[in-house]
Amino acid sequence: MAPPARTPRVYTLVVQVGRSAGDGLPDGTTGAALLCYAAGIDEAEAVRETVAILRRADMAPLDVDGYGTLDERLADGDEIDSDERALMERAAAENAVIVAQVTPFRDDRGPGSLAPR
Numbered sequence: 001m002a003p004p005a006r007t008p009r010v011y012t013l014v015v016q017v018g019r020s021a022g023d024g025l026p027d028g029t030t031g032a033a034l035l036c037y038a039a040g041i042d043e044a045e046a047v048r049e050t051v052a053i054l055r056r057a058d059m060a061p062l063d064v065d066g067y068g069t070l071d072e073r074l075a076d077g078d079e080i081d082s083d084e085r086a087l088m089e090r091a092a093a094e095n096a097v098i099v100a101q102v103t104p105f106r107d108d109r110g111p112g113s114l115a116p117r
Contacts, residue, residue: 011068023058039091
């Protein structure tokens with residue numbers, strides 16, 4: 001008999017991406033940080049699915065930081081507003097990866113720059 005299927009949970013991930021042809025990032029940027037909500041049986045699966053989807057979108061994932069599930073974040077004292085909860089619920093309902101925010105990196109020492117001032 002097959003083991004019972006586990007219900008996917010939604011994980012909050014921040015993915016740093018570099019530049020690649022066709023990535024859709026603004027000119028003059030060196031990459032970006034993407035805030036994602038990703039469904040998965042565990043965090044490892046959520047990370048794998050997120051990286052695979054970003055690669056299919058011509059992005060170049062470099063690093064992924066996981067911040068846990070809704071329950072884990074609440075236990076850590078994070079404040080989660082209704083908009084963020086709605087995106088998490090959508091990711092769960094659609095068994096999807098949702099990119100909620102894109103923060104471009106610039107190497108011009110201006111706003112959004114990673115370079116030290």
